[in-house]
Amino acid sequence: MNMTNAQARVVDPILTTVAQGYKNGRMVADALFPVVPVDQRGGKILEFGKEDFEMYNTARAPGSNTKRVQFGHLGLPYALEQHSLEGKVPLEHLQEANQVPGIDLGRGAVTKTQNIILLTNEYQAATIARTAANYAATNKTVLAGTSRWDDYASGVSDPAADIDAAVEAIRAQVGMRPNTVVLSPKAFKAAKRHPKIIDRVKYTSRDSLTLEMLADLFDVERVVSGDAIYNNAGTMTDVWGKDVVVAYTEVATADDGGVPSFGYTYRLRGNPMVEMAYQDRNAKSWIYPVTDERVPVIAAAAAGYLIQTAVS
Numbered sequence: 001m002n003m004t005n006a007q008a009r010v011v012d013p014i015l016t017t018v019a020q021g022y023k024n025g026r027m028v029a030d031a032l033f034p035v036v037p038v039d040q041r042g043g044k045i046l047e048f049g050k051e052d053f054e055m056y057n058t059a060r061a062p063g064s065n066t067k068r069v070q071f072g073h074l075g076l077p078y079a080l081e082q083h084s085l086e087g088k089v090p091l092e093h094l095q096e097a098n099q100v101p102g103i104d105l106g107r108g109a110v111t112k113t114q115n116i117i118l119l120t121n122e123y124q125a126a127t128i129a130r131t132a133a134n135y136a137a138t139n140k141t142v143l144a145g146t147s148r149w150d151d152y153a154s155g156v157s158d159p160a161a162d163i164d165a166a167v168e169a170i171r172a173q174v175g176m177r178p179n180t181v182v183l184s185p186k187a188f189k190a191a192k193r194h195p196k197i198i199d200r201v202k203y204t205s206r207d208s209l210t211l212e213m214l215a216d217l218f219d220v221e222r223v224v225s226g227d228a229i230y231n232n233a234g235t236m237t238d239v240w241g242k243d244v245v246v247a248y249t250e251v252a253t254a255d256d257g258g259v260p261s262f263g264y265t266y267r268l269r270g271n272p273m274v275e276m277a278y279q280d281r282n283a284k285s286w287i288y289p290v291t292d293e294r295v296p297v298i299a300a301a302a303a304g305y306l307i308q309t310a311v312s
Helices: 013-021 091-097 105-129 159-174 185-192 195-201 211-218
Strands: 035-038 042-047 073-079 081-090 140-142 180-183 222-225 229-232 235-238 244-247 263-268 278-280 285-298 304-308
Touching: 013 105, 073 285, 081 091, 081 105, 091 105, 091 285, 105 263, 105 285, 140 159, 159 195, 159 211, 159 244, 159 304, 180 185, 180 211, 185 211, 195 211, 211 222
Parallel strands: 035 263, 140 304, 180 222
Antiparallel strands: 042 073, 081 285, 180 244, 229 235, 244 304, 263 285, 278 285
8 A cells, every 4th residue: 555645754743843933033034924824735825805995885674685795815826835955964973962961963953954944935935025016006116316215415215204105005005004014134224324213213212223113113013124145146145135015914814814914924734844853874864854835925915015225
């Protein structure tokens, strides 16, 4: 009898818990694309219209049928992508590490492998969020010249005003004020040094402007800086480039029909997972396989706003 994938795969529950609980502070994809566990590797994206904002005639005459409304609809299909790597720990390293209490190279192999897998997800999510074609004309802008945030001398640029414009554009379409701002590292640096921003927070007791202070200033729940970088043909490059993304995001279940979140990350339930380590005798190493099956998608483009080239 042939074995199924589930039967052939033996999961290490301890290291799987490590992988599922591990977060890299540089990665912010979940801020825009919160994770929704799914039980199938393919399906339809739950997209959202403007049903919440229609003026329905809710009056009902005695004996007449009650009107019905439906929220959300199944849009384009999605297919989960499997991302899998194996962490390798030479036997010599294990033997030496075991002489020192508290060193767990198996756990380290899993977290380092998970870092690489998380970076691929971060890059994929950033690419989707930074693609102008994914937004309507009302939900994007390109800053240039003196309007860029790192132009301090002209007095034209104004980060807070740009965020306010994004907030209003989203609120006017989905009825919700955005709760998330993702700044590229260069945009964050420019914002916290901008004279107009400093002037508005100069009476605080903090020596330097923080992400939390920007969240208060922009009147959103959270501002995060996407600090992840990747090696682009020998050049270390910011995953989030020079852009800013403003969005309303909300964690929901896969069948939730009433949350117009900008995006989701559909992830196969139980992932990421770590299979039982095995010994490669030829390489004289222990091997730790890590797998994650997921895909980030935009569910409500109207709930997002893209500010391109916020800095030079």
